[in-house]
Amino acid sequence: MSTLTTATPGVAAPDAARRAPRGARRTEPIYYLFLLPSLVLFTLAIPVPALVGIFFSFTNSVGIGDWNFIGLTNYAVAFRDPAIWQSYLFTFGFALVTVLVVNVAAFLLAVGLTSRIRLKVGLRAVYVIPMVVSGIIIAYVFSYLFSNSLPAAGEALGIPFLSTSLLANPDLAWVAIVLVTAWQAVPGTLLIYIAGLLAIPGDVYEAAEIDGATPAQRLTRITLPLVAGYVVINVILGFKNFLNAYDIIVGLTNGGPGTATRSIAMTIITGFNGGDYAYQMANATIFFVVTVLIAFLQLSVTRGRNAL
Amino acid sequence: MTGGALGITLTAGLLVGCGPGDGGPEDVRFTFSKREAIPYMTQVVDDYNASQDAVRVELDTSGVDVVSASFVRGNPPDLMLANYNHEVARFVDRCTLTDLGDTRAASRIRPDLQPLMDQYGRCEGRTSALPYSVMAASVIYNKEIFAEHHLEVPQTWSELIEVADTLEQAGETPFYGTFKDDWTVAQGWFDYAVGGQVDTLDFFDRLAAEGADVGPRSAVSFEKDLAGPLEQMTQLAGYVNDDAASRGYGDGNLAFAQGGAAMYLQGPWAFSEIAKTAPDLELGTFPLPMTEDPADLKVRVNVDLAAIVPEGSHHQDAARDFLEYLYRPEVIEGYNESQLGYTPTADAPPPSDPRLAGMTDYYDDGKVYQGASVLVPKTIPVMPYTQGIAFGEDVDDVMRTLDEDWARLARRQ
Incomplete structure (x- = not known):
């Protein structure tokens, strides 16, 4: 078993081998030229607007006309704004639950779709379809299902719980959002898990089988440890995406009922539509800092495990 | 007209003086984005250009x-007809x-509409915007x-209440609710209920005066004045x-057209939608009574379109000439009809559509108010709040949240 674990990070090993001789040679200048267009575009599209936005978060600008510096006022007010607190609480709770749901579902599906079953290829295609449909369309379709089809079914079957729309329940609307987000996010995660599972050499399983390992033992003792790196990737990517939750919520509940499902991104957007530009820029800056901190946390937790 | 004509010749002369010298007509960029009325306005523009x-x-x-x-880029349109709301009022305020x-157009506007315009924003000493179309809304x-x-x-x-009880006992649905779309709760239920007994002009003036002090100890607050x-x-x-919580605006129009309820808290914009399903359905309107005194009855209005000419426009006189054309009785009355x-002009007849007849007397007598939901700055999520009330949240709690939001915004701005 121990020999296996050292040999398994098959992805990382050849990478390190390739890296070794690179320092010896001088880098061709042409490579920098290749980088230039995307670097320029990236700078113009992301860091420059971000810096402008951070600048304005220290002003009282409404987007047009004159403005003044007001120091940290926006930040001071934002930290005491219950609407902002609520949106952070909702978004982080939502992201945590969704990451869990998506990864469990995708992993189980991936195990199923890589085992010896009929119609494997066709099924894989079916499960990947949600990935190519735009979020807002998915949200509108599900909104119809939750508001009309499910209640109709609930009424016909005499299940009172189903006969009122999930979306109209302030305490449970988030469950609907988790379900729909997961439905869309599972395929991407699933693909990564399938790739991870296919990378596990078959002889490992053969050896385990000869040693008398049960299927459950094979799953927990071999499969899971060997795809651990992929779990980390999926969790990090997923969490990052779910923190930015926007389109599906807009289509499903538009933040409602009341303000029960307003995400951070939705709160920030109101600053542009509502003439509260500088204040929500401060909120966006706080959000940025928070996500950077999370990124560092995730990196430090996963570093040194050959995960990334 | 002579003033306008003189202006045109002057500008035309200037153009000839410094332009490429072709002496052609002066271009005026006119923005108008009310989708339903674009065909009408296209015709107006064509007629004017031909004239x-x-x-x-x-x-x-x-x-x-x-x-x-x-x-923001310093290249605004020369003339706009725009929905008059907080967004446009930012340009007024600044x-x-x-x-x-x-302008001649300004002299013909009903003076009692000015407070409604000022309610959103003001630039001292200027008439920054002229109302062009006023929409009245009440119970359908x-x-x-x-x-x-x-x-x-x-x-x-x-x-x-008697009407509602009678309908309910007869097995009819008294009101059709579309609470899934929060704006329908805000513009209908919330605005009619508040406007039917609170003077929104005065209320928001006093609220603005309290500013950051709005709260449990202030003389005026959402909690004190609107909770009732x-x-x-x-x-x-x-x-x-029963399913109001999961019905949206589109569902409501369909159901109401099919006789699914007796009353519907929507504006005149819903008529054309209802007519798609039931073109011959006989509909009427009346202001929502909220007190025991019929003298308190009022209808909700909003300035659906207002005309503005930005300072940044380089075609001031040409824009004003077209503005006067837009306010010719046959053009403006034809539009509103x-x-x-x-x-909004003083001598204009009301629209002849019988469905609006129930509101015309109130509009003529100036018994109108602007909706409370649109007078709250957009950065406060008042629509979701009102939806929360419709879904059963405690009124006092929601009003306290509004008070806090209002004070927080005042402290910051």
């Missing part, structure tokens, strides 16, 4: 976001619009259902269809 050759108007139908961006007080009711149950239009709160009307609103919300709006 003279000093000015050529170009219709720009890109929406309000594009317009906002053009202000004095980026020219004074239209000296199904005349056939009312006649079937021998019901009269209610004029007091207790009559309204909203308790009544919750009472009315008990008379809606076609869009079910009220013409």
